[in-house]
Amino acid sequence: MDDIESRLRGLMLAGLAGEAGPYRRLLDELSGLLRAYYARRAPPGVDAEDLVQETLIAVHTRRVTYDAGQPFTAWAYAIARYKLIDALRRGRAHLRAPAEEADALFVPAGAEAAMAARDLERVMASLPARTRELIRDVKVVGLSTREAAQKHGMSETAVKVAVHRGLKSLGGKYGGSAAHED
Amino acid sequence: MKTDQLIQNLTDELAPVAPGAAARRIAAGLGVGALVSTALMLAWLGLRPDLEQAMSTPMFWMKFGYAAATGLILAALLTRLAKPAVRPGLLAAVAAAPLAVVAAMALFRFANAPPQMHRALLMGHSWSACPWRILAIGLPLLAGAVWAVRGLAPTRLLLAGLVAGGCAGGLGAAIYAFACEETSAPFLAIWYTLGMALVAGLGALAGSRLLRWR
Numbered sequence: 001m002d003d004i005e006s007r008l009r010g011l012m013l014a015g016l017a018g019e020a021g022p023y024r025r026l027l028d029e030l031s032g033l034l035r036a037y038y039a040r041r042a043p044p045g046v047d048a049e050d051l052v053q054e055t056l057i058a059v060h061t062r063r064v065t066y067d068a069g070q071p072f073t074a075w076a077y078a079i080a081r082y083k084l085i086d087a088l089r090r091g092r093a094h095l096r097a098p099a100e101e102a103d104a105l106f107v108p109a110g111a112e113a114a115m116a117a118r119d120l121e122r123v124m125a126s127l128p129a130r131t132r133e134l135i136r137d138v139k140v141v142g143l144s145t146r147e148a149a150q151k152h153g154m155s156e157t158a159v160k161v162a163v164h165r166g167l168k169s170l171g172g173k174y175g176g177s178a179a180h181e182d
Numbered sequence: 183m184k185t186d187q188l189i190q191n192l193t194d195e196l197a198p199v200a201p202g203a204a205a206r207r208i209a210a211g212l213g214v215g216a217l218v219s220t221a222l223m224l225a226w227l228g229l230r231p232d233l234e235q236a237m238s239t240p241m242f243w244m245k246f247g248y249a250a251a252t253g254l255i256l257a258a259l260l261t262r263l264a265k266p267a268v269r270p271g272l273l274a275a276v277a278a279a280p281l282a283v284v285a286a287m288a289l290f291r292f293a294n295a296p297p298q299m300h301r302a303l304l305m306g307h308s309w310s311a312c313p314w315r316i317l318a319i320g321l322p323l324l325a326g327a328v329w330a331v332r333g334l335a336p337t338r339l340l341l342a343g344l345v346a347g348g349c350a351g352g353l354g355a356a357i358y359a360f361a362c363e364e365t366s367a368p369f370l371a372i373w374y375t376l377g378m379a380l381v382a383g384l385g386a387l388a389g390s391r392l393l394r395w396r
Contacts, residue, residue: 018198027189053188054396060192062335062395064203065265078266082337086396 001073009072016063027056034080041084043091055083123170131166138163205261208330212257212353215326219319219357227315227361236363244284245370246359251280252378253352260327260349263342264334270341277348281375288371306369312362316377317384320347320354324385328392336393343389344382351381 008026015023034055038048058079066075120140124132130152137143137151138159149156183191236242259273295303306312327346336342355374364370 015196016199018196020193020196023196024189024193027192031185031189049185053183053185056185056188056192058335058395060196064199064207065335067265067268068201070265070268074267075265078337079335082266082335086394 005071005073008076012063012066012072013068016066016068027059030059030076031056037080038084043088046087046091051083051087055080058083123174126173127166127169131162134159134162135166139167204264204334207333208257208261208264208327211326211328211330212323212349213326215323215350216353216357218322218326219354222322223319223357223361226318227358229360230363232363233360239365241365241367242359244287244367245362245364245374246356248280248284248370249352249355249359249374249378251352252277253349253354253356255280256345256349256352260331260342260345263338263345264331264336266335266337281371284367284371284375288366288368291367303366303368304372306364306366306373308362308364309369309373312358312364312369312373313377313380315361316351316355316358316374317380319358320350320377320381323350323353324381324388326350327385328388331393332395335395339390339393340386341389342393344386346389346393347385348378348382350385351378354378354381 008029011022011026011029014021015026031052034052035048038051042048042051059076062079066072124135127135134148134152137148138145143151145156145159148154149159152159154162230236255273255277259270259277262268262270262273292300292303324347327350328343331342331346355378358377364373
């Protein structure tokens with residue numbers, strides 16, 4: 001850290017004096033450090049590289065705020081953190097609840113379940129008939145694997161495989177990760 | 183744009199920076215604000231008629247000195263807060279020193295006055311107008327301070343806003359001292375301080391929004 005501090009501070013002071021070479025080296029080195037810093041911290045939906053660039057621009061346009069007597073690393077870190085907080089704040093501002101009517105809350109009893117059942121039917125329609133029935137029996141009705149095997153005249157293993165494949169296929173189609181829970 | 187290209191562009195437009203540029207920007211913002219505030223004071227209230235006489239009394243200079251010293255110390259503190267990772271340091275404590283002196287003098291004056299004078303010492307004749315006038319006269323200064331600090335890089339926005347407001351309030355009160363005819367230390371300690379605190383509170387409220395920079 002001391003090593004980085006004295007090297008970067010030297011580059012920054014040269015940059016403030018107008019020397020392009022050291023200044024370029026400073027921005028190059030900073031961009032690598034910032035990339036690593038934002039890679040794990042950028043909020044969802046924000047490109048870490050955008051934050052890297054915004055921070056480099058802020059370092060450049062606000063370089064008058066660097067005091068020669070001050071640690072450069074602390075100064076640059078404070079700007080990087082400010083930019084991260086700014087990105088988090090903007091992300092929060094974009095979280096909007098949809099404008100709906102009151103009946104979004106006051107749903108007649110059972111209606112929500114009926115809609116879920118209808119959605120389930122539509123989703124399951126894409127499966128072969130045998131697989132569909134097996135999934136319904138095991139996952140919705142709640143039969144055990146053995147009961148389902150007896151009902152359909154299959155081995156238990158075959159039931160397990162068919163249910164697994166069916167769920168996997170649904171997971172692939174509808175993009176959720178819940179079907180991959182095994 | 184690729185980051186490499188961005189770095190090239192930033193390097194191409196590199197110009198030397200003179201030391202003290204940040205402080206000069208704050209001085210410029212406050213200077214323009216002070217001119218507008220003075221014009222507002224002159225047009226709205228006018229100088230106190232006995233200004234020349236008053237300027238030979240210690241009380242005038244105590245009023246002006248309290249407000250101006252507070253404003254100037256907070257201006258120096260604001261210059262620190264406009265920079266990333268610079269701590270307020272001792273200046274934050276120094277900023278309270280003028281208030282401590284004035285409060286001590288006010289207590290002394292009050293304790294040594296006959297009881298029938300207490301009300302006059304505390305309320306003067308303009309207590310209900312004084313804080314609001316200081317708030318109004320402080321607004322152009324606050325605008326100047328906000329403009330200056332926005333162009334720098336404050337990272338503690340609420341604190342920077344509070345200090346910007348306190349600074350504007352102090353300098354605004356110093357300008358108001360040329361219009362105000364009150365002569366008691368207790369009045370000064372209460373109503374001038376309240377007026378400055380109003381501007382400081384407004385600065386803190388506005389700070390976290392208005393001082394946000396991209």
